[in-house]
Every structure is written in structure tokens, then in C-alpha cells.
Amino acid sequence: MQPAPGESPIVVLVRPQLAENIGTTARAMANGGLFHLRLVAPRDGWPQDRAWRTASGADAILEAAEVFPDVPSALADCHRVFATCPRPRHMIKPLRTARAAAEDTREINGRGLRCAVMFGPERAGLEAEDMAHADTLVRYPLNPAHMSLNLAQAVMIFAYEWWTATEPTPARKLITNGTPVATKGLLEAFLDRLVSELDASGFLEPEKKRANMVRNLRHWFERGEVTEQELRTLHGVVTELSVGRMRRGRPD
């Protein structure tokens, strides 16, 4: 399920300032299955111990990181380049959401082409000259009143979308810890028993309201996608309560 290293886009950090952010970027990359990191003119040089301290085990990515003096040399062997850009201005360039960019890079990598995604320095982001080297811009849909993303957060969102672009995880499911969901027949048998206990206790009187009361109870039980194990527990609960009622010798 994990994409092979050769099939994931290259993350290019342009003039990153803090080594800690390079480490947290590597961690985010590992979370989302991105393995190739390039650094353009990191402010404090490279390598930096502080990066390893924040990478939370994503050491292999840091150890394989490549350093370049400028943007063109970092991109020279790439076929397609995306640049993250919160507020694109004064340029004519295709723009993608993070999701569409992740889908596009997956398609591009799938054709055997090398693809890079550039992220700018912490304070100011990419400069116009950096962005001119990209063929496509990426803008994340986020709260326009608070667009400022931490560098590793920006990488995390792209990495998450990259992983999500192929993971076959169903959006919704019930985890049942190995016990099967009960059939409607098993649920019916439980409801029959519950209703007969409630009849015995007098809870379902008067008779003219009985059908409605039973139906309303049923709505709740049908909704819950109950498992066989839970039905067994519910049978036990009914037994216990009925025995208690009989022991106390009163019908409620």
C-alpha cells in the first residue's frame, strides 16, 4: 500500500530558516508517504542536529536530503513543478487545490516523470522569481482570515492529500471487533422477547397505544446496527431485569 520512494513527489524547501521545521517537515512527509527532500540554501547550513531532534524517527528522509544552492539547480531534473502559494498575484499560471495537486502529482509520477512541490521560507513564503520556475501553483482552501500556516503544517496537508489520493479506505464503516452484525431475524427474536416481557410487566398498556409504542421502540433498535455480541448482552440485561422484577414481586 505504501508508494515506493521512486513514485512520490520531491518536497523542495526553499531557503528554510529553522532546522526544527526541516525535522517536523520530514516527520509530516513520512506520515503521508513522501520520501524525497531537497533543501535550497538552508539559512543555517546543513546538516543540523536540531532537525533530527524534531523528526520523530523520520531520520531516513533527513539523511537522504539533498542540498542545492538555488531553485533552478534543485529543479533541473524534474519534469513538473508545483509551488505552494497562498495569495497568487501578478501571474498567469494554473492553480490547484491541495487535493487536485495531489491527484495531479500522482498521475504525473504514474507516468514515470519526476515531480517536485516547492514550499517557501517560514516568514515570507516563495518569492515571485521562485514561483516563475513552477508550472502550476497550489493554494489550500483555508480560512482567509487566518491563512498563515506553519511550514510543516503546509507540508502535512499536501502529504496527507497525497496519501489519501490512493488509499482505498472506505469513508465510513462500522468496526465490530470481529463479532458479526446481527441479522434482522436475530434482532426480531430479541424484540419479540422484549415485547413479551413488557407485556407481562404491563408497560405496553393501554392496548390502543401498544402498536405505536412497539413501533417507536423498534425505530431505535433498528437504527443501531447491533452486533450479535451486543444482542447477547441485551438478552442478558432483559433476563436480569425480568428476574429482578419477579423477585421483587411487582410488575414494574
Next chain:
Amino acid sequence: MQPAPGESPIVVLVRPQLAENIGTTARAMANGGLFHLRLVAPRDGWPQDRAWRTASGADAILEAAEVFPDVPSALADCHRVFATCPRPRHMIKPLRTARAAAEDTREINGRGLRCAVMFGPERAGLEAEDMAHADTLVRYPLNPAHMSLNLAQAVMIFAYEWWTATEPTPARKLITNGTPVATKGLLEAFLDRLVSELDASGFLEPEKKRANMVRNLRHWFERGEVTEQELRTLHGVVTELSVGRMRRGRPD
């Protein structure tokens, strides 16, 4: 476009350890349009200056944060509760991806119900007893070989999905800086001119290859979704090169 505060789910940090992470969580919440923060038994007490230092301006969220002694009291006024859980085990519970959970919470908030999303402490995540108070689990699709997410990263992904669940941003578009995309007629006029210049220079000989060469050139120009401004520039380039060729007095 920004959802009103009353219409966003509550982020519940259960026993958070580092105040810095509470601050970066607030920043991530602001990025994604989440405004309600609750803290269950923060390890170092509350408030903590260190949280404000990492919140990057999301102070209003920290100032409005509510503190609770335990999970049930933090959830008492909520109608639906989601719990983030990387490896759900030993329970029967509906499971959602981050995307589906964000869609679900939006639907639930849209019905005027109060919805909470729980995140566990940094080191160990939520305990089984915490998760028992949730009605739904959330698991992010991420690299199974490296699932450990920083707390603020986990909140960031949910906040990003929450925002994305309604933003009407088109996945793909061309930004053109106000200049219109050229019609095919304008492109045709340019290509006609280019071809006649190339005919004059002899570039399109021999005649039997001419049609193919023109068609191949056309493929490239048609692909680019050129703007009127760029076509004007290209006309200028052709003029300049032709004049240069004529000045030099040779046909290539």
C-alpha cells in the same frame, strides 16, 4: 464564507501535555475555521504563556478556551462526539476517515446540534475509557509505517477537512491576472503569421513535411491555454526575430 463560530465543532484536547501544542492547535483551528477549544485536565494547568507564544495570532481561541476536570463534563452539553484514534481495537463503533468525519460534523452542526472532536495526549493518545464516551471514531488515512502525528498536525488535518467540506473552490483553474484567455481565432491569427514567417525563412521545407510540421507546432500552442496578453508578447517575439533575421540578411 467563514462559518460562524456557533456552527463549528468543538475541539477537545484530552490531558494535553505541552502548552506549546495547545498554542499550535489554536493556530491550526484558526486556519481551518474552528473556534471552540476545550481542555480536559491540561498537565501543566491553564492558562500558560507558552501557548500564546505559539498560537501565531489565534489568541481569541485560547482566551475563550474552557477547562474541564474530566471527559464526561467536557462532553456533557454535546450531542455527538467523535474521537480520533489511529488504531481502533476491542470496540464496536462506527469509524470515519477525516474527510467523512468533517462532512458528518458539518451535517450535524447544520441541524443545530453541538458536536465535539476529541484528541488524546501527545504521548499515548486517547485511552479506551475516553473513547467509550464517543459515538464515532476517526482514523486518518496515513502511512501505516509512520502513523505518529504531532497533536497540532492531527488537529490541522481535521480543521483543513472541515474547511474543505464547504469551500466552493474549484479544484483546478487558470489564474490569468485579469487578462482574458485568447479565443481560438486570435490563436489562429498568430499561428498563421508564425507559419508565414517560417515559410519565408525556409524552416518549413521540404513541402511534403510542411503539413506535419505545422500540425505539430499547433499541438503545442493549442495545449497552453494562452492569454491575449501572452499572444501579444508572442507576436512581439516573432516580429523581433523576423526583423533580426532580415537585418542579418539571411533566411534562417
